[in-house]
Amino acid sequence: MNKIPEHVAIIMDGNGRWAKSRGWPRIKGHEAGAESIKVVLREARKLGIKYLTLYAFSVENWNRPSLEIKALMQLLATFLKKEEKELHDNQTRLRVIGRVSDLPKNVQKELKRVMEATSHYTEAQLVLSLSYGGRTEIANAARQIAEKVKAGELDPADITEDTVASHLYAPDIPDPELLIRTSGEMRVSNFLLWQISYSEIYVTDVLWPDFREAELNEAIDNYASRNRRFGGVDGK
Numbered sequence: 001m002n003k004i005p006e007h008v009a010i011i012m013d014g015n016g017r018w019a020k021s022r023g024w025p026r027i028k029g030h031e032a033g034a035e036s037i038k039v040v041l042r043e044a045r046k047l048g049i050k051y052l053t054l055y056a057f058s059v060e061n062w063n064r065p066s067l068e069i070k071a072l073m074q075l076l077a078t079f080l081k082k083e084e085k086e087l088h089d090n091q092t093r094l095r096v097i098g099r100v101s102d103l104p105k106n107v108q109k110e111l112k113r114v115m116e117a118t119s120h121y122t123e124a125q126l127v128l129s130l131s132y133g134g135r136t137e138i139a140n141a142a143r144q145i146a147e148k149v150k151a152g153e154l155d156p157a158d159i160t161e162d163t164v165a166s167h168l169y170a171p172d173i174p175d176p177e178l179l180i181r182t183s184g185e186m187r188v189s190n191f192l193l194w195q196i197s198y199s200e201i202y203v204t205d206v207l208w209p210d211f212r213e214a215e216l217n218e219a220i221d222n223y224a225s226r227n228r229r230f231g232g233v234d235g236k
Helices: 015-020 026-047 059-063 066-089 105-118 134-150 161-165 213-224
Strands: 007-011 051-058 092-097 124-132 178-181 200-203
Touching (some): 026 066, 051 059, 051 066, 059 066, 059 124, 066 105, 124 134
Parallel strands (some): 007 051, 007 178, 051 124, 178 200
8 A cells, every 4th residue: 555645534423323223322422433543643654644534423413302411421531531542652633623622621621631631742633523523614714714804914815725725624725636425425514614625535334333444445546546646637
């Protein structure tokens, strides 16, 4: 595998179906999915993937039952405490994109603590998308740009794609070369709408709790076999 993407984004889907197929409550699927995160993060680091962005909780997920949301937030806080050592061992920086202020205060506090503790690492980054929506992100960027125009700091004629990109949640992170979606669903679910405009998309029927090293390597192999032309033609 001589074509390793610098940035891989994953829509982690199928936790609920995984649990339901076993007659278990949905939270058991989320707990199993957390184990997959640990495994995939470790394997991505071994492969040399620098950025791993995971769709952990969308703005639409707030419409789920309150008990499930509470359990998810508790699971997130526990995950951060348990896996901080793993981040340090692998020199991985934790970052978050999304409306962090929507999250419970204890989760915000834990996120801030771990992000600060790992902020000096430059080898790899784990990016969690929390209370995230692609349209929300673009609308937020448009609002910031409009405020600058209103204040006379920016001429509308000078607004370019780079202008918009620079006002996204994490403008320094390169766009993902590969977007992986588990559970076989053929949609992007409002995830990184601006950033995935030229990403290669790989969909697997494997449910997220069953997605491990072999599945990640299969996705990378598939990506490596593709010819990325970016609207051009071969040899151009």
